[in-house]
Amino acid sequence: MRISGGLQRETIVPHASVGANEPRPMEILAQRLGRGPFALVMLFVSPAGDLERLPGEAARVFDGVPVIGCTTAGEISDAGYDEGTIVALALPSRYFRVDTLTVSDLTRLDPPALAADLVRRRADMAQRHPELPHEFAMLLVDGLSQKEDELTSALAAGLGATPMLGGSAGDGARFGQTFVLDGERLARDIAVLALVRTQCPIRVFNFDHLIPTETRMVVTEADPRRRIVRQINAEPAAREYARLLGKDPQQLGPFTFAAHPVAVRMGARHHVRAIRQVAENGDLVFFSAIDEGVVLTIAEPADMVDHLGRELARLCRPERPAAILAFDCILRRLEAEQKQVSGHVSDLLRRYGVVGFSTYGEQFGPMHVNQTMTGVAIYPPGTVLAEKVP
Known part of the structure; x- marks a missing residue:
């Protein structure tokens, strides 16, 4: 049985992975993540898994917890670059509060209504959770919808100063069908946005080489x-x-x-x-x-390995993050394979505790971008961060 789990600062941001074709993968992931309670569970799912059964099993196993996710073009687990797995990451209620919003039909976006809804939701979360000073928004979107640019622009209008990051769902290297998980359904032509407030200081990042x-x-x-x-x-x-x-x-x-x-x-x-x-x-x-x-x-x-090492080291100043959630473009993975440095890249991802998935594109603020690593570093409560990454 193939299982891995997050070992560092597990009580702050637990994560785990399991082979996508293992029997009862959701039960294994729930065991590895711990009892919670959780404000949100995220699943990054290999398209090689049993996608038809996954939504129902996730809803049953994580009963009462919002579960979101998407299919991938490869996963990032404790092994570094990975394939054929399901990677799970949980945000414990002790440190986080989350409100999720689904955009159900990307072909019929209503930007003014979407922005107004976000403004209301952000204000409500700030009023209900004044003890949680840090916030960010995370977006998962159908990677073949061709609507990411329009969607991110519309969302940015309602998010104001709240930093947004995200990834476009993948389908390996096939580019056939990509799916987003929203509660009990795994669907195309949708997106899900998680509004997160937390005790933990955060850095949202975006870089390329x-x-x-x-x-x-x-x-x-x-x-x-x-x-x-x-x-x-x-x-x-x-x-x-x-x-x-x-x-x-x-x-x-x-x-x-x-x-x-x-x-x-x-x-x-x-x-x-x-x-x-x-x-x-x-x-x-x-x-x-x-x-x-x-x-x-x-x-x-430039040299991908040297650049990635420098950027991840910068995120560890002044203190190592409790977790680094990353959305990494499939083209970066392909470049690493072509140049035969996948092992070195995986070593760095593993060493710095990066988890996430390979995407068909990344979201950073109001923009849909490509060939970047975009994500959020989450630090232990009380960490004092400089305004700019050192």
Whole structure:
């Protein structure tokens, strides 16, 4: 039987993992997480598991506790990068209070109503729990909905200064179907937002190891609704992208996209607009919003292992977090595999106690981004944090 559990500061933020195909995985996870009581349980579920039975079993085993989650493109457990597992993380009621909101139909978003609802919920939580000074919002969304950009913008309007982070559900490397868990159902075309108040100081983070080059290109024809780019520099998109890289268009694939991402400059920082795949007609299909007239910059990755080690070490100042919950883009995992550094990355994730999953995109504030690690570091109560990460 394959089981692992969180060993450090278990009473603050317990976590555990189990093989997705084990008999009664929810019972095993509940045993490993402990008795609680819990304000929230999160499940990051391999699509290789029994998805049909999971919602009912989770509701039965964690009776009375809100349970949210999603399918993954790989998990992050105590083993580091993992696959074929269910990772669970619980927020104990002793330190946390949570209010969950489901957006049931992403194709029919009502941004004003959604923002107004969030304002009311935040005000209510602040009034009911003045003893919990720290707050954040965590979003899980259908990773193939193509609605993340619109959704995060709408949510940000109602969240105000509350920091938001999140991940887009995955389906391994298949890109077939992605699901979000909301209570007793596992569904497509939905999102769930958890509003969290806590005694624990927190840091919400977002980083990548990409360096913009001088190579730029302009999107000259696109289908923004479907996130498709048809032409770059007035040439067929895939062919022009390959030409700029000095590659054969027939060789383009996920490893190429991970090694040579394209980014958009916003303010002082570049944000990746990751390519998902090449369509049969030579169009480029993206993971996030794209439009005509956008200037894309080709980026090159720095050393992933060195960069990840530095960033995780910074999160441990002045004190090691009780937990680090991370949403890590599938393209980072693919790059690590291609460069044969997955073991080194896993060692770092394990050493620093990172748990979470590999995503089809990340949410950070009002933005849907790609090829980043985005998450929240949760510190023991009483930890004094600098305003900026040292």
